[in-house]
Amino acid sequence: MSALRPVPVPDARSAPYWEAAARHVLVLARCGRCAAFAVPPDQTCPHCHASDPDFAYEPVSGRGAVRSWTVVRQSALPGLSETVPFVLVDVELDEQAGLRMIGRLLDGPGVSLRAGDRVRGAFEEVAPGVAVPAFMLDDAS
Structure with a gap:
C-alpha cells in the first residue's frame, strides 16, 4: 500500500x-x-x-522563465517516494521582476532544461479536490 x-x-x-x-x-x-x-x-x-x-x-498567468532547477532523487516524505525522481524549477514569473515561485516541472525528470527556458503554469492533483500549482515547458519556447 x-x-x-x-x-x-x-x-x-x-x-x-x-x-x-x-x-x-x-x-x-x-x-x-x-x-x-x-x-x-x-x-x-x-x-x-x-x-x-x-x-x-x-x-x-503562471508564465515565466526558469532561473534554476534541481532533480529530486529521493524523498523522506511519505507519499512522495513513489514520485521520484522529479524536477523542481525556480521560475521568475512574467508579472513582476524578481517575482519567483518554485514548483514541480510536470514534463518529467528526463527533459532537457536551460536557464531562461519558458514555462507556463499547470496544476497537479494531489488528492480529490486538491491541486498544487506546478509548471510545464511552454511549447512556444
Whole structure:
C-alpha cells in the first residue's frame, strides 16, 4: 500500500490561494498599498514594508522563465517516494521582476532544461479536490 501524498493545510491567509488552485487558477497576493505581488504573503509587504498590506489575491498567468532547477532523487516524505525522481524549477514569473515561485516541472525528470527556458503554469492533483500549482515547458519556447 502506498502512502498518501502530503496535502496543503490552508490557514486564513492562504485559503484563497488553495481554493483557486483547486479550480486550476493561479492567484497571488498583491499588496493593497504598493500593488506589488508577494509570494508568499507575510505580515508586512516585502516591497513597501507596509505593516498593513491589505493583500488581495489576483489571477496571474503562471508564465515565466526558469532561473534554476534541481532533480529530486529521493524523498523522506511519505507519499512522495513513489514520485521520484522529479524536477523542481525556480521560475521568475512574467508579472513582476524578481517575482519567483518554485514548483514541480510536470514534463518529467528526463527533459532537457536551460536557464531562461519558458514555462507556463499547470496544476497537479494531489488528492480529490486538491491541486498544487506546478509548471510545464511552454511549447512556444
